[in-house]
Amino acid sequence: MMTTDLTLLRIVLLGAGRVAAHLAPALVAAGHAVVGLWSRSPESGAALASRLPGPTTVASSLHHLPDADVYLLTLPDAVVPEVLAAARFPVGALVAHTAGALPLSVFAPYKEQLRGGVFYPLQTFGPGRAIAWPSVPLCLEAADASALATLHQLAASLSRDVRELDSVRRLQLHVAAVWVSNFPNHLLGIGRELLEDAGLPWELLHPLIRETLDKALAQPPFTAQTGPAVRHDAATLARHAAALAARPRWQELYQQLTASIQATAGPLPAAANNASGLRL
Amino acid sequence: MMTTDLTLLRIVLLGAGRVAAHLAPALVAAGHAVVGLWSRSPESGAALASRLPGPTTVASSLHHLPDADVYLLTLPDAVVPEVLAAARFPVGALVAHTAGALPLSVFAPYKEQLRGGVFYPLQTFGPGRAIAWPSVPLCLEAADASALATLHQLAASLSRDVRELDSVRRLQLHVAAVWVSNFPNHLLGIGRELLEDAGLPWELLHPLIRETLDKALAQPPFTAQTGPAVRHDAATLARHAAALAARPRWQELYQQLTASIQATAGPLPAAANNASGLRL
Incomplete structure (x- = not known):
């Protein structure tokens, strides 16, 4: 993995709800490639993929996710542990959730298989609202230094306000x-x-x-x-x-x-x- | 009283709190004359009068109020009835309170002596805040037609948003x-x-x-x-x-x-x- 040296990242989103609907176009606008998308609702996944310019694979199964530099879990808090338990990520994958109230320790059971992280955008994402991403605080956390560096790279491409926050303060x-x-x-x-x-x-x-x-x-x-x-x-x-x-x-x-x-x-x-x- | 034909009005404020502190300079800026000021606290009254450009009499007593076209009660709701009971207004004076929750009927005991009215600015008046008066809704009420006309004249000189509202809807x-x-x-x-x-x-x-x-x-x-x-x-x-x-x-x-x-x-x-x- 040499992702920390790259400017542009390959991203897979798991979840096609409000956060994903706002984040995916912003990631594309920043030059990244949303190479894959998985959703509990295949219809929502296909709908969001169709709104993105690049080729985005809609994964039909959590067992067949495309290769990516970052896997972002844009899911309701309660669903994150279940998806983590079910999904098969490439060994060493960087997998970050986007939730304010979920501790980093949600990744602890999988520490041999993946590098867990948090990429929490502090904003409310209403349907049809244009989000001013450069001013959205992005709160990052990761135990692995290379994971943290990649999250910094991703965050800096979206926002001027990037900070590291541990799970207690993020809550x-x-x-x-x-x-x-x-x-x-x-x-x-x-x-x-x-x-x-x-x-x-x-x-x-x-x-x-x-x-x-x-x-x-x-x-x-x-x-x-x-x-x-x-x-x-x-x-x-x-x-x-x-x-x-x-x-x-x-x-x-x-x-x-x-x-x-x-x-x-x-x-x-x-x-x-x-x-x-x-x-x- | 020919006030409805005049563009500029002579105004006496009773009360020198937050509402008065914001309203008095706005009235002066609109061309009206704040000819008098009475306050429960003579210090507050003198302080506010000193911030106004024209000559403003600080009334030392509710028994000796200057002549005016409009008497505005910029007082806490609970104080209005007590001031009404104590003050001596010229016969037929137009006296309006600025409270959202006080009914017009607060003037009922004095209907032989004065014309009661309501001049309610729907805004929060924090110290040191510049108020954009043209967009502040001014809600008017009066039983007497000439009183209502004068209040309209006063309101239109401050705001683009003037409307009549009865006591129930104002509450x-x-x-x-x-x-x-x-x-x-x-x-x-x-x-x-x-x-x-x-x-x-x-x-x-x-x-x-x-x-x-x-x-x-x-x-x-x-x-x-x-x-x-x-x-x-x-x-x-x-x-x-x-x-x-x-x-x-x-x-x-x-x-x-x-x-x-x-x-x-x-x-x-x-x-x-x-x-x-x-x-x-």
Whole structure:
């Protein structure tokens, strides 16, 4: 294997889901060859292969994978161990998964047969979204030095932000990513539904959403917290609870989030928002 | 009162907090005169007045307010009724509050003395942030036609997005604003703290945060939901729970948000993410 001296790599993707659908064209655009593709769903594999310019073999079996410099497992976390157990890689193959929460040790049972690695792109991959790969952080891990060098080479061809991260810190990063991506997306979805309930256009909230985000990236969000929860504004909180009466699940989540904001901020300073002592 | 024929208005602000600090300079920039300012804190009132170019009287008493075309109550919701009860406005004065969750009926006890109104800017006003007023939705309400006309005149001088909204729908909008602004800000704050716990730079999450937001504004967020919760990925959820063990409050909130995502999405389609039936 002399892959670390090559600029362009031969890659096989195992998995043809969202990550693969975004990663494969980016790899091709960077000059690499996606020489093979395997998917649990042959239809998805064929569909993705047909969107790639070069010749891509759609492997019909995990026992007959093409030769490659890197095998990338773009699979749901739960499926990775099962695919590793079933697949037959060339001896010494570099096999990397793309998951945030899966430890490198998932490769431990196969250390005599392959070099395991992690190639984790920290981004959310929605269908039909153009991904700005040069700014996507790529988090790498491998025990084998040559494997790590090859992953660096691959990562550097896609992104300006490449870093090595061990499994513990990658998991911490992945948890944080859920807090700043999956969870806010859910809350935005609730906001959109509530606007629809009120017969108001979703776009009405867009300037607020954009400024909230810009502000949160410019200064620590906890210090920029606004709203009735952090003000301990009981009258407004009661009005909001009443306004959510038709949505009891969200009414409950509203209270849980309010409690979390108040617990994080601590008690209100004495006399803040206190209307007594009004000067006439 | 011939204010509806005037382009420029004389304005008195009651309250010198965040909303006033952003609104007063914008009013002046639009050509209006902030002729007076009253604050529960005379220091805050004087500080804000000193930042305005024109002569602004800092009223020492709610009994001696300057004449004006519009009195804007830029006060915490809970303080508005108390200030209304204490203040002496010129007979027939146009007095508008700027709160999302306060009904117009807060003015009902004073309908013989003043014309009540609502001038609600749908935005979050952080200290030191430049607000793009032309895109801030301004939501107006008034029972008196001339009051509504004056509020329209004022609003149109600041923003392209002016609309009339009754108290019920304004409250619904305000609740939705909490979901898309205050709550996501809290979650971003948790993400930032978790990165700090892990010794990782906050900036690492910025591309993910921006793409999450862009995606949520481009397509319905519920249909774009990703992550271990919506996938019912039990192994990853368990790893995340373990990773949050040192933060039990957030561990609990993580579970509450996960439950909400799963309840919203409904059960997973049979066989999705199911590794059984793996084709070799």
